[in-house]
Amino acid sequence: MNGDDEEMVAASVDPYLPLEWRFSQVFGERSAGEEVQEVDVISAIEFDHYGDHLATGDRGGRVVLFERSDVRNSSGGARRDLEEADHHPLRHQEFRYKTEFQSHDPEFDYLKSLEIEEKINKIRWCQTANGALFLLSTNDKTIKYWKVQDKKMKKVCEVNSDPSKTGALASSSNPSITTACLGNGGVISSLRFPVVTSHESSPVARCRRVYSHAHDYHINSISNNSDGETFISADDLRINLWNLEISNQSFNIVDVKPEKMEDLSEVITSAEFHPTHCNMLAYSSSKGSIRLLDLRQSALCDSHSKLFEEPEAAGPKSFFTEIIASVSDIKFAKEGRYLLSRDYMTLKLWDINMDSGPVSTFQVHEYLKPKLCDLYENDSIFDKFECCISGNGLRAATGSYSNMFRVFGVSPGSTESATLEASRNPMRRHVPVPSRPSRLGSIARVVGRGSESAGGVDGSSNALDYKTKLLHLAWHPNENSIACAAGNSLYMYYA
Amino acid sequence: MRESDLVDHFLPLVKRLAAGEWFTARVSACGVFHIAYPSAPDTLKTELRSIYSQLCSDDMPMVRRAAATNLGKFAATIGSAHLKTDIMPMFDDLTQDDQDSVRLLSVEGCAALGKLLEPQDCVAHILPVIVNFSQDKSWRVRYMVANQLYELCEAVGPEPTRTELVPAYVRLLRDNEAEVRIAAAGKVTKFCRILNPELAIQHILPCVKELSSDSSQHVRSALASVIMGMAPVLGKEATIEHLLPIFLSLLKDEFPDVRLNIISKLDQVNQVIGIDLLSQSLLPAIVELAEDRHWRVRLAIIEYIPLLASQLGVGFFDDKLGALCMQWLQDKVHSIRDAAANNLKRLAEEFGPEWAMQHIVPQVLEMINNPHYLYRMTILRAVSLLAPVMGSEITCSKLLPVVITASKDRQVLTVN
Numbered sequence: 011m012n013g014d015d016e017e018m019v020a021a022s023v024d025p026y027l028p029l030e031w032r033f034s035q036v037f038g039e040r041s042a043g044e045e046v047q048e049v050d051v052i053s054a055i056e057f058d059h060y061g062d063h064l065a066t067g068d069r070g071g072r073v074v075l076f077e078r079s080d081v082r083n084s085s086g087g088a089r090r091d092l093e094e095a096d097h098h099p100l101r102h103q104e105f106r107y108k109t110e111f112q113s114h115d116p117e118f119d120y121l122k123s124l125e126i127e128e129k130i131n132k133i134r135w136c137q138t139a140n141g142a143l144f145l146l147s148t149n150d151k152t153i154k155y156w157k158v159q160d161k162k163m164k165k166v167c168e169v170n171s172d173p174s175k176t177g178a179l180a181s182s183s184n185p186s187i188t189t190a191c192l193g194n195g196g197v198i199s200s201l202r203f204p205v206v207t208s209h210e211s212s213p214v215a216r217c218r219r220v221y222s223h224a225h226d227y228h229i230n231s232i233s234n235n236s237d238g239e240t241f242i243s244a245d246d247l248r249i250n251l252w253n254l255e256i257s258n259q260s261f262n263i264v265d266v267k268p269e270k271m272e273d274l275s276e277v278i279t280s281a282e283f284h285p286t287h288c289n290m291l292a293y294s295s296s297k298g299s300i301r302l303l304d305l306r307q308s309a310l311c312d313s314h315s316k317l318f319e320e321p322e323a324a325g326p327k328s329f330f331t332e333i334i335a336s337v338s339d340i341k342f343a344k345e346g347r348y349l350l351s352r353d354y355m356t357l358k359l360w361d362i363n364m365d366s367g368p369v370s371t372f373q374v375h376e377y378l379k380p381k382l383c384d385l386y387e388n389d390s391i392f393d394k395f396e397c398c399i400s401g402n403g404l405r406a407a408t409g410s411y412s413n414m415f416r417v418f419g420v421s422p423g424s425t426e427s428a429t430l431e432a433s434r435n436p437m438r439r440h441v442p443v444p445s446r447p448s449r450l451g452s453i454a455r456v457v458g459r460g461s462e463s464a465g466g467v468d469g470s471s472n473a474l475d476y477k478t479k480l481l482h483l484a485w486h487p488n489e490n491s492i493a494c495a496a497g498n499s500l501y502m503y504y505a
Numbered sequence: 506m507r508e509s510d511l512v513d514h515f516l517p518l519v520k521r522l523a524a525g526e527w528f529t530a531r532v533s534a535c536g537v538f539h540i541a542y543p544s545a546p547d548t549l550k551t552e553l554r555s556i557y558s559q560l561c562s563d564d565m566p567m568v569r570r571a572a573a574t575n576l577g578k579f580a581a582t583i584g585s586a587h588l589k590t591d592i593m594p595m596f597d598d599l600t601q602d603d604q605d606s607v608r609l610l611s612v613e614g615c616a617a618l619g620k621l622l623e624p625q626d627c628v629a630h631i632l633p634v635i636v637n638f639s640q641d642k643s644w645r646v647r648y649m650v651a652n653q654l655y656e657l658c659e660a661v662g663p664e665p666t667r668t669e670l671v672p673a674y675v676r677l678l679r680d681n682e683a684e685v686r687i688a689a690a691g692k693v694t695k696f697c698r699i700l701n702p703e704l705a706i707q708h709i710l711p712c713v714k715e716l717s718s719d720s721s722q723h724v725r726s727a728l729a730s731v732i733m734g735m736a737p738v739l740g741k742e743a744t745i746e747h748l749l750p751i752f753l754s755l756l757k758d759e760f761p762d763v764r765l766n767i768i769s770k771l772d773q774v775n776q777v778i779g780i781d782l783l784s785q786s787l788l789p790a791i792v793e794l795a796e797d798r799h800w801r802v803r804l805a806i807i808e809y810i811p812l813l814a815s816q817l818g819v820g821f822f823d824d825k826l827g828a829l830c831m832q833w834l835q836d837k838v839h840s841i842r843d844a845a846a847n848n849l850k851r852l853a854e855e856f857g858p859e860w861a862m863q864h865i866v867p868q869v870l871e872m873i874n875n876p877h878y879l880y881r882m883t884i885l886r887a888v889s890l891l892a893p894v895m896g897s898e899i900t901c902s903k904l905l906p907v908v909i910t911a912s913k914d915r916q917v918l919t920v921n
């Protein structure tokens with residue numbers, strides 16, 4: 011046993027080897043023929059900083075929390091520790107359902123006669139303290155700070171009106187009073203003081219702060235600062251800085267609203283704080299540029315410190331060039347040197363020290379290029395795909411259509427790329443018709459690796475399902491483990 | 506708490522909190538060190554100091570912030586022997602922390618520590634830190650320095666203030682960031698009080714002139730609220746020569762808050778140079794504010810009228826301001842009418858019933874015949890406020906008949 015362990019450990023030590031992805035778990039899987047309820051569609055996924063918990067938000071305003079199955083509970087003790095030590099070190103972590111709560115409710119803005127959806131746009135975890143979990147969740151207009159704590163449920167036992175607990179003896183003294191006490195005609199011989207007993211602990215969620223009425227437009231991102239005290243919320247035109255403790259005030263730090271709305275050409279699509287520098291903030295725009303701000307420079311940071319933009323590509327520009335250039339998501343790598351951005355067709359890795367262009371570009375679904383017109387017709391061209399980067403910064407993942415997602419190796423010289431489908435068998439893929447011969451290389455590799463899944467190619471291999479899009483996914487901070495949402499189901503994979 | 510309880514229970518509590526697994530316990534621990542330290546035996550004192558030092562370099566910024574906030578209080582309980590050896594290194598680390606929020610809180614520590622150290626130590630250790638902070642990359646740190654400058658100057662003493670802190674202050678007054686300029690402008694009078702007049706005129710006054718035409722209205726507004734206080738500091742000639750033009754330009758500022766702030770502090774100037782030089786420009790400014798579009802601006806100026814009246818004197822008031830006061834009783838906004846009624850009462854108190862009988866009462870009583878019922882109600886309110894001031898005789902002879910007539914008014918709803 012030990013010898014095997016060492017070998018396996020040695021093999022897995024090299025993090026640069028291409029990963030073999032395997033299905034781990036699914037939550038909320040639809041049975042065949044079951045309709046997806048609109049309110050159950052997952053709209054946000056986030057792992058916490060240590061990877062022990064996972065939060066998902068859905069369109070119905072609910073937040074569901076999952077925890078690692080081997081999180082120690084009180085009935086564990088030394089024996090469990092020993093058992094775990096014997097476990098295979100490569101055994102992947104499984105998650106189990108922990109709790110859920112209704113975070114946001116639908117609202118109506120009377121002034122503008124608009125409905126405010128309760129859909130959760132983003133969830134971000136905050137510092138844990140006292141064994142409780144803290145997270146921020148936001149819908150279009152309001153951000154809420156939740157505390158989830160395991161509380162022992164107290165129950166009152168041995169209440170006097172319960173005849174089974176009190177020795178029911180017929181008593182001749184004052185029969186009228188005693189018979190009046192119990193509806194069923196029993197009598198009480200002695201009174202007992204009710205006892206409060208603690209049952210098992212169960213998680214209870216409480217909303218600690220509500221940060222509201224600070225945004226005219228829809229909030230698209232929130233991000234915690236490394237100082238543990240402040241966070242930002244970004245909507246289309248403004249970014250506000252909040253203190254976690256103060257819910258009735260916020261500072262506006264970026265305002266890109268032009269004097270006249272007719273001049274509006276660019277909106278903010280995503281914003282994130284640097285993971286370690288408390289003064290650096292990055293935000294992306296619909297024109298495809300990413301700006302890095304230094305909050306130390308001035309109170310209102312409308313001017314950027316650095317602008318990351320790909321130089322204009324030579325070649326014919328179409329009507330769609332601008333639309334597909336819009337960056338839908340940015341993520342900092344854990345060390346903070348690299349920044350990942352996702353626009354409609356590609357995934358780009360940027361070095362924050364170099365603003366002349368991205369370090370590398372990955373084509374996510376090149377075969378959609380000729381279909382942009384159709385995508386524009388059915389509005390799919392405006393879909394906002396999220397991206398995520400692994401904890402060690404070596405790989406990145408992002409979603410695509412037909413519930414597929416792609417994993418790329420982003421370290422220099424890596425040519426790793428994998429396409430998986432969010433299903434129980436991730437290697438069963440649609441093989442899209444390649445549009446240009448030069449792309450066959452990457453597709454061929456994908457097909458080659460999938461030889462074990464013969465017979466898995468769908469009949470409708472040409473028609474990508476634009477309705478089933480995998481927009482939201484998250485990479486575990488310490489392991490090679492991905493959680494992704496397909497409709498209302500949460501799939502988890504490990505490698 | 507008894508001595509023994511402190512040692513037996515409180516000190517172990519502090520140690521437990523400081524070693525807590527969760528950062529919240531360690532944050533709380535920082536706040537109680539200054540209570541625990543004085544009663545601890547010497548061996549434990551050393552231990553407490555070393556624990557605090559660990560908290561100052563804790564991983565979590567929240568803990569370091571709490572340590573920075575409480576450093577001053579803790580240092581005050583430690584004897585001077587250990588101040589230099591133990592506290593100063595902690596302080597140095599905190600002032601160079603990566604997190605802006607920790608550095609900002611250690612600015613306050615500068616003043617507290619400065620007061621505890623010997624003057625030469627203060628100059629050697631604290632002064633360079635303050636000067637560095639005044640040039641920090643982060644505007645929030647510079648803002649804190651500007652806010653605390655007065656305390657910092659007190660801590661280092663007059664000599665170093667002159668040589669080192671004046672240039673630092675001038676830099677802050679000219680800072681790029683408006684927020685920093687606002688904080689610095691707000692302290693200009695306090696700062697000039699520490700300096701002698703020549704220095705103030707030489708170094709600070711040019712900056713003040715620049716600030717009075719700053720592009721940000723909040724800077725000008727902050728300046729306007731304190732600049733009048735510079736008059737006593739600089740003396741009569743300097744005020745007339747240098748400050749008066751600034752006052753006049755601020756009185757004509759387009760932003761109403763600036764003008765209001767000037768008017769609110771006129772008494773300080775009055776003591777130094779008298780009001781005559783200002784009165785020419787003052788009246789147009791008051792009239793403009795009295796007729797401003799925004800009712801809150803009008804309300805603010807009404808609040809100052811009694812003050813102005815007492816300073817400008819009865820004559821000035823009669824000519825110019827009397828008409829305005831009556832006009833306000835018929836303003837469209839209820840709050841203004843209410844404030845105007847109050848205003849009349851305060852004027853009557855200020856100038857006396859005889860004057861009021863001549864100048865206020867007749868005009869007020871005339872307005873009782875206003876066709877609109879709301880205005881009639883305002884007059885009744887004014888009458889009810891004036892009655893106690895005027896005395897029972899006038900009330901019975903002049904005011905009461907009017908009220909009785911009004912009580913028969915079909916529309917008047919209140920009974921006075």
